[in-house]
Ligand code: ASP
């Protein structure tokens with residue numbers, strides 16, 4: 223049974239300054255009047271990147287960055303406290319707490335400087351500083367508004383594996399810990415203000431859930447507590463049909479399924495951390511994406527069901543952090559199915575490594591891989607090549623990083639969709655390098671030269687969203 227609980231997560235821009243925080247506080251007050259609420263916060267915008275920057279600089283022997291960072295963090299948060307919090311005692315107590323946290327960060331940076339290196343767990347500890355600060359600040363702002371609130375450190379509640387920098391929760395242990403603490407806090411009438419993004423291993427070593435991971439924190443808590451709904455407050459109106467920076471005509475998608483939203487996130491849409499929906503899709507807890515700068519917009523509902531609509535295309539999206547790998551072969555078709563089975567098997571670590579068909583050359587095999595994972599992908603390929611029959615005549619791979627993967631995401635996409643996409647590209651003089659197959663029925667991806675990425679998005683958007691009157 224679902225509880226009447228709501229989880230509200232605020233992203234960095236929604237906490238960007240005192241004014242934004244005030245709006246967020248009002249959103250919480252409104253939610254609280256309808257039932258219990260748990261709040262999850264990101265760091266104030268820009269803070270996590272500054273922390274990462276400082277860590278990199280001090281390990282390169284530039285200790286001054288540590289001082290600059292402490293000053294920046296204190297000034298930035300102090301300004302927000304002064305503007306937001308009218309009760310002097312609350313303000314003083316809050317600032318003292320923040321000072322202590324900043325001191326802790328400065329100590330960590332000092333060890334990085336002395337050791338000339340980054341211990342992954344200590345780095346995760348440092349990167350979580352922004353959330354430690356914003357959770358205390360936000361709880362104080364709620365208290366000042368007359369609401370009972372208490373900051374809560376997710377590193378004590380979310381138990382993760384030891385993949386520092388990109389950890390995954392161990393759900394059973396995390397649920398036990400969350401259920402031991404949160405319901406009693408709620409019963410006492412308090413709003414927990416949880417630090418997003420952070421966790422810790424069973425041994426207590428700090429971890430983080432990956433950049434943008436506070437979304438994931440919200441759904442981990444939502445799933446553990448069987449929340450009725452989860453609200454992700456951000457700076458766009460919802461999930462859009464395209465990134466509005468590339469396609470100004472993009473519009474909000476009112477409803478989308480968990481799977482479509484996950485694929486969109488994996489294929490480049492920035493609106494959600496790609497793992498966000500894993501904890502809640504099985505439980506069918508709806509996730510709303512709402513704009514805290516435009517609170518009257520109804521946002522996007524991500525859920526299990528969508529009313530059937532005439533066309534199955536939800537959005538277009540693009541990744542530029544991928545590379546194209548080309549390999550010569552004498553027996554492409556024979557190789558292709560085998561490669562799909564071995565290289566693109568879901569249990570393989572490199573999820574982005576998938577074979578593609580090519581419209582250009584029959585004696586070449588094309589792969590797309592995340593540029594960051596290119597070495598691991600090549601190792602995987604080498605193992606495959608070592609076992610492949612000689613008559614395949616596999617050549618040495620050529621890597622092209624100047625490409626983009628432009629994708630159409632929706633349900634039941636078919637060869638008709640592909641034909642329309644190819645026609646739209648040809649009308650705009652865009653030469654696709656390959657059409658990627660074998661990922662899922664929910665997307666269709668094309669490899670294009672990186673400089674054509676924006677034009678391809680615009681051409682697809684025109685074709686699928688602007689030409690016809692229906693949705
Ligand atoms: N503050 C972290 C980041 O910037 C986590 C988050 O924003 O969700 O990546």
Ligand code: MG
Nearest residue numbers: 234264265270
């Ligand atoms: Mg952030």
